[in-house]
Amino acid sequence: MIHTIAFYLFAVLLIASAVLVIMSRNPVHSVLWLILAFFNAAGLMVLVGAEFIAMLLVIVYVGAVAVLFLFVVMMLDIDFAELRAGFVKNFPLGILLAVILLAELVLGFGAYRAGALKLGEADGTAGVIAGRSNIDSIGALLYGEYLFLFEAAGLVLLVAMIGAIVLTHRERTDTRGQNVSKQNKRRAEDATVNVKPEVGKGVTL
Amino acid sequence: MTAFFQSLGMNYEWAWFIATVCGILLIALPLMLAVAMIIYVDRKVWAAINLRRGPNVVGPFGLLQSFADGLKVFLQETIIPSAANKGIFILAPIVTFTVALGAWAVIPFDAGVVLADINVGLLYILAISSLSVYGVVMAGWASNSKYPFFSAMRASAQMISYEVSIGFILICVVLYAGSFNLTEIVVSQKGHGLGIVNGYVFNILLFPMWVMFFISSLAETQRVPFDLTEAESELVAGYQTEYSSMSFALFWLGEYANILLMCSLNTILFFGGWLPPVDWAPLYYVPGIIWFLLKTFFFFFMFSWVMATVPRYRYDQLMRLGWKIFLPISLLFVVLISGWLMFTRYA
Numbered sequence: 403m404i405h406t407i408a409f410y411l412f413a414v415l416l417i418a419s420a421v422l423v424i425m426s427r428n429p430v431h432s433v434l435w436l437i438l439a440f441f442n443a444a445g446l447m448v449l450v451g452a453e454f455i456a457m458l459l460v461i462v463y464v465g466a467v468a469v470l471f472l473f474v475v476m477m478l479d480i481d482f483a484e485l486r487a488g489f490v491k492n493f494p495l496g497i498l499l500a501v502i503l504l505a506e507l508v509l510g511f512g513a514y515r516a517g518a519l520k521l522g523e524a525d526g527t528a529g530v531i532a533g534r535s536n537i538d539s540i541g542a543l544l545y546g547e548y549l550f551l552f553e554a555a556g557l558v559l560l561v562a563m564i565g566a567i568v569l570t571h572r573e574r575t576d577t578r579g580q581n582v583s584k585q586n587k588r589r590a591e592d593a594t595v596n597v598k599p600e601v602g603k604g605v606t607l
Numbered sequence: 608m609t610a611f612f613q614s615l616g617m618n619y620e621w622a623w624f625i626a627t628v629c630g631i632l633l634i635a636l637p638l639m640l641a642v643a644m645i646i647y648v649d650r651k652v653w654a655a656i657n658l659r660r661g662p663n664v665v666g667p668f669g670l671l672q673s674f675a676d677g678l679k680v681f682l683q684e685t686i687i688p689s690a691a692n693k694g695i696f697i698l699a700p701i702v703t704f705t706v707a708l709g710a711w712a713v714i715p716f717d718a719g720v721v722l723a724d725i726n727v728g729l730l731y732i733l734a735i736s737s738l739s740v741y742g743v744v745m746a747g748w749a750s751n752s753k754y755p756f757f758s759a760m761r762a763s764a765q766m767i768s769y770e771v772s773i774g775f776i777l778i779c780v781v782l783y784a785g786s787f788n789l790t791e792i793v794v795s796q797k798g799h800g801l802g803i804v805n806g807y808v809f810n811i812l813l814f815p816m817w818v819m820f821f822i823s824s825l826a827e828t829q830r831v832p833f834d835l836t837e838a839e840s841e842l843v844a845g846y847q848t849e850y851s852s853m854s855f856a857l858f859w860l861g862e863y864a865n866i867l868l869m870c871s872l873n874t875i876l877f878f879g880g881w882l883p884p885v886d887w888a889p890l891y892y893v894p895g896i897i898w899f900l901l902k903t904f905f906f907f908f909m910f911s912w913v914m915a916t917v918p919r920y921r922y923d924q925l926m927r928l929g930w931k932i933f934l935p936i937s938l939l940f941v942v943l944i945s946g947w948l949m950f951t952r953y954a
Contacts, residue, residue: 403620404623404624430692430748431695453726454727454730457727457730457731457734460737461730461734461737464738465734465737465738465740465767465770466737469740469741469744469763472741473744476748536726536727582927
């Protein structure tokens, strides 16, 4: 009963906020609706017992990715009239994309109902490891069965990260950075001298 | 508690529902009271270190000062700036407050005294605390004023930076405990230090992690010396500049509820939660919740102490500390600790 109510609550909110993401006029509102959509999706995942994925969804997408979205959108000066002007021109492309996505959804559901989609072993013979928590079974799979793929994915991400840094990094010579350890080493005695000048003589620095 | 309501003749679902609502109220109402008192303690500690008296007019020893303040802000007029984005402006303090309360659902106050004893408790806390940045960002943006916006940018950069190292520190604790469940983490600390003392802080590999966690929790809650979001000399009052009345009070309550949460996390993760400090049988006669509250209060005292004695960091120093010092050290310790456990526990 509570399970059903919770499911419909999350599902309705998810669809409503997803619709509002594309309907709202203010892009900041769109991002905020998107965050609500992520949150409800996490709620649905908790309902099917995938609590680990749900938490990761909130931590990664809501906690990190959406914050960046929000900032980019807040900083941008978007001209709405110009955005809407291209609507008719891009309409066929949009329809095409929608059709492709729909076809993929149908294909996915078809494959799922045909029983080809099973988590567990590479040949899809076994299901989720029974009687173990989410984290346990995901860990056992990632570090046992799929260790090579997992490490390879990590390496690909590392290369991508280094590539992004190398591409955007530029050496600036016109700034004067500070050497923190040098600053911390500096003591009052190094910087000040105590002199007792005679009256009327002054000091030489 | 569900069983108790079932014994009154309700079916399981209603009993569960009412038990959960009661549990929420049993946590939230004392928490609000604790926040009011802890603000008083904060001001008293701060005053004592500054050789002042602090609040001493309302009630005996000024104990009712926070309630007087609460009544004052409650009776004030709510002002919404005409250029503000109204909906988000009103929503922001509500988000801050709700998120600050939400994380308490998985905090174990004593053995078995926890609203939701879930397997991914620690991840839930990470998820909820990563949400708390939205209250600040929304407030800063919706105010449509430059100082709140600067403050919101600082706050989000600061919270995201320190969340990374907090994540690695938590991984170290989880590696030792072997679980994300907060209750199991506390139980695994029993007799951890040579079988005498309870708490991961007495472990030579985890002690530096606790120091970093404490500093990161100061940064995460935007307390002095990391209160750049509210640096009054630069940003008026930061993201809450345009707020008044109850919406301001919600920010205030949320902030202190978050501070208490971080104090209790210090207690649970490193100081053995509801366990007594020493693993000695007579100490177990003291109820666990007393130990938990005492330890949490001790950490709050440390927070106030830091607030009264340490000057504010500069923004670049804050970022340097987070990314160039905490992140590499915590990463190194993840490797060290997992290596150590590999050779000792799982060999």
